[in-house]
Amino acid sequence: MKATPASRPDPLAEARALLRRGGPATLATLDGQGGPFATLTSYSTAPDGAPILLLSTLSAHTRHLLADPRAALLVAPPSPRGDPLDAARLTVSGRVVRDAAEATRIRHLARNPKARLYAGFGDFAFFRLEPAGVHFNGGFGRAAPLALADVTGPAAPALAAGEADILAELAADPSRLAALADAPGVKGWKAIGVDAFGLDLLRGRQPARVGFAAPATTPEAWAAALAAIPA
Numbered sequence: 427m428k429a430t431p432a433s434r435p436d437p438l439a440e441a442r443a444l445l446r447r448g449g450p451a452t453l454a455t456l457d458g459q460g461g462p463f464a465t466l467t468s469y470s471t472a473p474d475g476a477p478i479l480l481l482s483t484l485s486a487h488t489r490h491l492l493a494d495p496r497a498a499l500l501v502a503p504p505s506p507r508g509d510p511l512d513a514a515r516l517t518v519s520g521r522v523v524r525d526a527a528e529a530t531r532i533r534h535l536a537r538n539p540k541a542r543l544y545a546g547f548g549d550f551a552f553f554r555l556e557p558a559g560v561h562f563n564g565g566f567g568r569a570a571p572l573a574l575a576d577v578t579g580p581a582a583p584a585l586a587a588g589e590a591d592i593l594a595e596l597a598a599d600p601s602r603l604a605a606l607a608d609a610p611g612v613k614g615w616k617a618i619g620v621d622a623f624g625l626d627l628l629r630g631r632q633p634a635r636v637g638f639a640a641p642a643t644t645p646e647a648w649a650a651a652l653a654a655i656p657a
Contacts, residue, residue, distance in 0.1 A: 437570035441562040441577045442623050443635045444501050444516040446471050448537040452500040453479070455490035463490060469499060470537035473586040473621045475578025477518055477555040478525065478534045480541050484549050491553070495521040499555055512565040516577075520558040524551060529586070536618040537628065579622040579641055588645035593617050596625075603627060606655065607634040620648060 435443075448470045457463045465487045469477045477499050481488045491497060502515035530552050535542055544550055560577050563569045596603060596617040603615040607627050615634070619626040622641040627634040636655065642648040 437562055437564055437568065438572055438576060439637055439639075440514050440564060441516050441560065441570075441572055442579070442637055444503070444514060444562075445475055445477075445518065445560075445577055446619075446621070446624070446626055446635055447501060447503060447633050448626070449503075449631070449633065451477075452502070453487055454498045454500070455487045456494045456496060457486075457490050458493060460494075463487060467499075468538045468541065469501075470534040471619070471621070472530065472533065472554060473589070473619075474581040475621070476557055478530055479522070479553045479555065480534055480538070480545060480550055481553055482547075482549050483551060491522045495523065497522045497555060514562070514564045514568075516563075517561040518555060518557050519560075520556045522553050522555050525554040526552060530554065533619055536616075537626070537633075580643055582622040582641070582643040584644045585620065585622060585642070585648055589620050592620050592645060592648065606636050606652075609634075622648075625652065 449468055450466060451469050452464055453467045454462060454464045463486065467479060467481070469479050472478055481491075498517055498519040500515060500517050502513065531545070534552060535545060557574055557578055560572060560574050562572050562577070600613065600615065603617060604610055604612050606625065607615050607629070609615070612629070614629045615627050616629070617625060618628045622643050624638050625636040627636065636652070638651045642651040
């Protein structure tokens, strides 16, 4: 049944969930003549909401970015039924820069495990899209002007430093992960990333998002926010 406007998610919550979804997305770059160029890629997100990309330096889009780092990423999950233009989507625009941090590698491969097959190739490198703007469209008549910081959230360095411990603790309670994914009794869910606005889960290729209404920027505040979510 088609969702009514009243039953649809809050635009801000929906935009945050779309950003953190990861997986396939459309990357738009500028070619050597300043013309548009679009390609399919996969992405993940850093704790501060910046999209992470694993790109081959031999590809046309990477050559474009090395010459002109301006880019945009369109996140539009597949719509299994109905009009795809009535589905929510999010565009993040900014500049793409290299990111060789080990934490970036770990986070991206947690969301895109099949990328391990080529992440070590000499012509591949990690990049991040430093967000400068976002555009959210929830479907027909549902475009909403959202502030960038409200969608990406704060960097929360204390939380990022404690991420590994949080993920290890969550991994010890698979039934809790299934409940958080709104799939009680379903096995195989993994906690793959935390940020100030919530938790990212993955089962095979299926992502799930646990979102907070207000940011939690320390491990203690984050744990309290997660505990407040009904099991």
